[in-house]
Amino acid sequence: MSVWDVTAIRYADRTARIRADSFIFDDDHAAPHPMDYFMWLLRREEEVILVDTGYDGPEGNRRDRPILIDPRDALKPYGLTADDITTVIVTHLHYDHAGGLHLFPNATLHIQASEMAYATGPCMCHAVLRMPFTGDHICEAVKRLHSGRVVFADGDAQVAEGVTVHRIGGHSKGLQAVRVRTQAGWLCLASDAAHFYENFLTGQPFPIVVDVAEMLEGFAILRRLASRPELIVPGHDPLVRDLFPADSRGGWKLSAGPTKPRPDFE
Template sequence: MSESTYEIYAVKYAHHDRPARDNFLGGDPHETNMPLDYFVWAIVGQERSFVVDTGFDAEMGAKRGRQITQPPAAGLKALGLEPEAVEDVIVTHMHYDHAGNHALFPQARYHLQDREMAYCTGRCMCHQALTHAYEPADVSVMIHRLFEGRVRFHDGASQVAPGISVHLVGGHTNGLQVVRVRTRRGWVVLASDASHLYANIEQQRPFPVVYNVGDMLEGYQKVRELADSEAHVIPGHDPAVLSRFPAARPGLEDWVVRLDADPIGG
């Protein structure tokens, strides 16, 4: 592994059963269960490691009706990453399931799009249809980090480190960013909620929690262009990620999988 090539891991921390109709704008004709899994991601390099998103805790899971399967910290520690030592956290957007666990990374600087902070503290938050996925405490804590000198803002496309860049996509929120990472198998894109499920991007069917539908649809194309292939695009909530990629090591099946490895079955 070269200095600017990274390993990437998806760490599942929660699960939510829901009908397929809840995952597509305009619903879905199939009366089937189409669950969501919840992930944080670890980008591990020779010199530096990064965490992408921070998840939520058991209290928030109970409030939101989501089941914690393993706390995010447990999955990171299984990879040898101690949260107290993490220096950089990339927050794709400020929704409750991506920006919680406030005390988990006490030394980290947080990477966020300018537009996301403006969005979640601005006039759009006057509308319940847009606020329901945000938690005021998450936003407040990020503002405190800002005044502590622990937030780095990005405006559009920006390099975080050699081999790692963030890219403004919007759509799901006004300031959603995706993360592009150089790996041994090429450029992988952690799409986060630019595409919750493989079906959203593959079938061009938007997820119903959305700020701008046009930006969400354009985001699918942008994500494809950033990745080396569709197999290099990692959606934010699809349980199939756990079956498409190998476990980080024996004993971590269905929990922590390695995304820089070749997908199972080719």
């Protein structure tokens, strides 16, 4: 069976964060705790899958979270244009993962049915749950649905040979992780099922959460999905850039596994 190359591409960061922004329970809530924002590129010969889309400059300005690079420009060193992307796995519809849907007009979206229901349903009457979403992004997903370019999953599903999605929930009702067969084994792109290594290694919930129990149970699911814990890749941890080798095009190569040992938070 052939394997996929997986690349993490950083398009934004936030350095003015503290540990209280990342962990519900912590002994040092005031300590600095920066965050990276990634999307992930999967390639196997001529096949290309983009996992999440990032967000664009106007969204960054609106939220006072400027981007480092436009997601479309981040793909150019890999010989890809936005129009080349025909398959996007949307791990969930929060602004930083689905804020660039409109940038990839030819893409069919793979998303959990429960995420679409959550983002368009009565839970959005609550400002605290609505905050990570932007209405225009949800409207883009709905327009894509009505043009016949949304594929829904209800739990576990296969997107392509060697690429599967798995509903985790917790952070958002339909959040899904992505399991990819690579040369190192089964790699698990956790997305926001674990923002940081420390979340799943210590059982520390992230504060933006709709279901704490599902988030905690999701940490165990991540371990089952990956061939070994080192192949769980969190969604926002700057440590990814330290543990995995950089390529020459601006990204980090995940497919062969990490080249440095992970810090032991456990």
